[in-house]
Amino acid sequence: MKGLAFSALSLLCSRTDEEAMCRVKTHDDHHEFARLLKRWEEPIRRLCTRMTGDAHRGEDLKQEAFLRLFERRKDYEPTGRFSTYLWRIALNLCYDELRRQERRREFVREPDSAETAGETPDCPADGPGPDGRAVQQEEGELVRQALCRLPDIYRTVIVLRHYEDMKLGKIAELLDIPEGTVNSRMAEALARLSRLLEPKLRAEPAEVRRAEAREPRPQARGQESAGPGAQAMILGRERFVL
DSSP: OHHHHHHHHHHHHTOOHHHHHHHHHHHOOHHHHHHHHHHHHHHHHHHHHHHHTOHHHHHHHHHHHHHHHHHTGGGOOTTSOHHHHHHHHHHHHHHHHHHHHHHHHHHHOOTTOGGGTTOOTTSOOOOOOSSHHHHHHHHHHHHHHHHHTSOHHHHHHHIIIIISOOOHHHHHHHHTSOHHHHHHHHHHHHHHHHHHHHHHHTTSOHHHHHHHHHSOOOOOTTOTTSOHHHHHHHHOGGGOOO
């Protein structure tokens, strides 16, 4: 009897995300929904935080994404991966938030503030520190500030590829675009980040630039257009602290 109960429990725990969401859809299964929430809340929070540049807003959007998922559970169709369905909900919420941010900036922007027009107030910068950790945090902040200035279509591919480590094919599926388009957007995104970051990198001490030149970081496919200094900052995963 205990063996049968254990087998039933094992079968329950081995449900795929798609099967779990179908249970949520057809039976309002709160246990399965809680399991999905526990598994996916951290990746969705990271996505929303990195897309908006605001940790507090990222947490709010994560909660809103799962609320919307449950509210629209009857609309779920298991024709694809559950993760793709959830990522799309979260991304659409992020796009709505970015549009709201842009409208707020347009409302408060002064006519002569063209120099700061592309910056976002949601990405505060920390001052440089005396040790290596502080330098890494400062460089990560530079990347975040530059990322916040990219248009949505370029910010999205950078976040999904370099923060969430998604394969190009997965990104193409998620955004419903050809993989070649993902490649071209990635190249353009890195080129734009390079243009934003290189002026700041030119101000680095010569010994720092020489050290980075001695230890070049590997380039990913479609990223050759980024300058070497910016490339190191963009692709240096340990510097993506958020």
